[in-house]
Amino acid sequence: xxxxxxxxxxxxxxxxxxxxxxxxxxxxxxxxxxxxxxxxxxxxxxxxxxxxxxxxxxxxxxxxxxxxxxxxxxxxxxxxxx
Numbered sequence: 323x324x325x326x327x328x329x330x331x332x333x334x335x336x337x338x339x340x341x342x343x344x345x346x347x348x349x350x351x352x353x354x355x356x357x358x359x360x361x362x363x364x365x366x367x368x369x370x371x372x373x374x375x376x377x378x379x380x381x382x383x384x385x386x387x388x389x390x391x392x393x394x395x396x397x398x399x400x401x402x403x404x
Contacts (some may be wrong), residue, residue, distance in 0.1 A: 343361065349363070
């Protein structure tokens with residue numbers, strides 16, 4: 323496979339994973355799949371990260387995301403055990 327094909331596949335996978343996070347967070351359902359609302363929210367996040375409060379917001383969001391991933395992992399482990 324050519325280098326550009328490998329890079330394109332990596333980029334495609336990355337975009338799919340990012341879209342999966344939006345779905346996993348429930349944003350699609352909460353916005354009735356309104357792309358303008360979703361895009362507006364993402365622009366708000368970007369502006370927040372660029373503000374004076376950006377580092378604090380990033381730390382809070384990272385901690386919340388890690389907790390959610392951990393909780394999901396534990397749920398999956400418990401389901402496999404039963």
